[in-house]
Amino acid sequence: MVAVDTRRTIDSDPEPEEADTSILDVDELQNLGINAADIQKLRAAGIYAISTVLSTTRRNLLKVKGLSEVKVDKIKEAAGKLINVGFISATEQAHNRRRVIAISTGSKQLDSVLGGGIKTMSITEVFGEYRCGKTQLAHTLCVTTQLPKDLGGAEGKVTYIDTEGTFRPERLRDIAERFGVDADQVCDNISYARALNSEHQMELIEKLGSTFADGSYRLLIVDSIMAQFRVDYCGRGELNERQQKLNQMLGRLNRLAEEYNVAVFMTNQVQSDPGASALFAAADGRKPVGGHVLAHASATRIMLRKGRGEERVAKLQDSPDMPEREATYCIGEGGIQDVA
Numbered sequence: 001m002v003a004v005d006t007r008r009t010i011d012s013d014p015e016p017e018e019a020d021t022s023i024l025d026v027d028e029l030q031n032l033g034i035n036a037a038d039i040q041k042l043r044a045a046g047i048y049a050i051s052t053v054l055s056t057t058r059r060n061l062l063k064v065k066g067l068s069e070v071k072v073d074k075i076k077e078a079a080g081k082l083i084n085v086g087f088i089s090a091t092e093q094a095h096n097r098r099r100v101i102a103i104s105t106g107s108k109q110l111d112s113v114l115g116g117g118i119k120t121m122s123i124t125e126v127f128g129e130y131r132c133g134k135t136q137l138a139h140t141l142c143v144t145t146q147l148p149k150d151l152g153g154a155e156g157k158v159t160y161i162d163t164e165g166t167f168r169p170e171r172l173r174d175i176a177e178r179f180g181v182d183a184d185q186v187c188d189n190i191s192y193a194r195a196l197n198s199e200h201q202m203e204l205i206e207k208l209g210s211t212f213a214d215g216s217y218r219l220l221i222v223d224s225i226m227a228q229f230r231v232d233y234c235g236r237g238e239l240n241e242r243q244q245k246l247n248q249m250l251g252r253l254n255r256l257a258e259e260y261n262v263a264v265f266m267t268n269q270v271q272s273d274p275g276a277s278a279l280f281a282a283a284d285g286r287k288p289v290g291g292h293v294l295a296h297a298s299a300t301r302i303m304l305r306k307g308r309g310e311e312r313v314a315k316l317q318d319s320p321d322m323p324e325r326e327a328t329y330c331i332g333e334g335g336i337q338d339v340a
């Protein structure tokens with residue numbers, strides 16, 4: 001068991017140099033001549049950060065109630081003065097990427113395959129058959145994200161979007177005990193929502209700009225990304241529309257990850273498809289649902305399956321910076337852990 005001094009979790013004041021000060025609030029636009037009423041309109045539309053102003057197309061900004069073409073141009077111009085979105089040197093980009101934090105999965109072997117754990121600023125997807133530990137991994141990350149950085153944490157809060165009704169706060173208590181942290185504090189630092197359908201899921205995600213604006217969140221869980229879409233869109237006739245909506249949601253998730261230095265962790269189901277493309281299918285012919293849209297949105301894809309006895313196997317299938325490798329882990333009272 002890892003002993004953690006609870007005074008070092010995020011309830012205590014973080015060291016000043018540890019705080020993520022990179023999030024620029026839309027209020028900064030006031031210094032560049034944008035009036036408070038127009039800034040309020042941006043907020044009402046879920047745009048809280050300068051980086052969101054820049055990542056939102058002019059076309060979509062024009063949909064914000066009360067913003068004319070002239071105003072949108074002025075806002076874009078002002079935002080462009082605050083953050084450089086043009087070319088920078090690779091050295092500067094390397095500096096930007098130093099903000100990325102790897103959050104421990106609870107298993108050292110799995111962390112090592114992932115290059116330290118689940119990374120902030122991008123989307124990680126785990127998929128696999130039932131009972132292989134996707135939801136247990138999500139619960140374990142809820143706790144490890146709150147740990148001090150030198151113990152594999154990110155000293156941050158967590159948002160959990162539950163689409164299947166499988167979130168269990170009592171599991172968090174067991175996991176908190178394993179890591180020696182205060183369970184009440186752990187639960188207080190998690191904001192939870194049950195997504196009732198795919199539209200509601202999108203609404204919840206669209207509101208996250210205001211939640212993340214203070215820079216204290218480091219993990220967003222969506223368990224599972226596809227469940228509601230599979231219910232709401234049936235048959236081939238609705239597939240195009242489903243994929244379009246899914247693409248929009250994933251685009252939003254990707255921007256949230258980058259703009260607020262948050263790790264987006266989503267679980268996914270598998271379906272049998274003997275004719276599946278070798279690129280996406282597991283060895284047994286099962287493949288994650290969501291098609292190419294999902295495959296391209298996830299920077300890191302991990303396939304989970306059952307191994308010998310109680311062992312589970314995680315295979316890194318896609319990663320921008322790590323080779324394809326496997327790790328074994330198991331599920332215990334205290335969450336995901338190494339095989340003894």
Ligand SMILES: Nc1ncnc2c1ncn2[C@@H]1O[C@H](COP(=O)(O)OP(=O)(O)OP(=O)(O)O)[C@@H](O)[C@H]1O
Pocket residue numbers: 128129130131132133134135136137166174331332333334
């Ligand atoms: N307290 C616990 N101690 C040990 N193992 C547990 C505990 N709670 C759940 N498990 C194990 O976790 C597994 C279920 O994992 P999980 O719910 O993460 O699966 P999943 O991959 O999300 O599956 P599904 O697709 O059905 O949601 C089961 O094997 C269960 O026995």
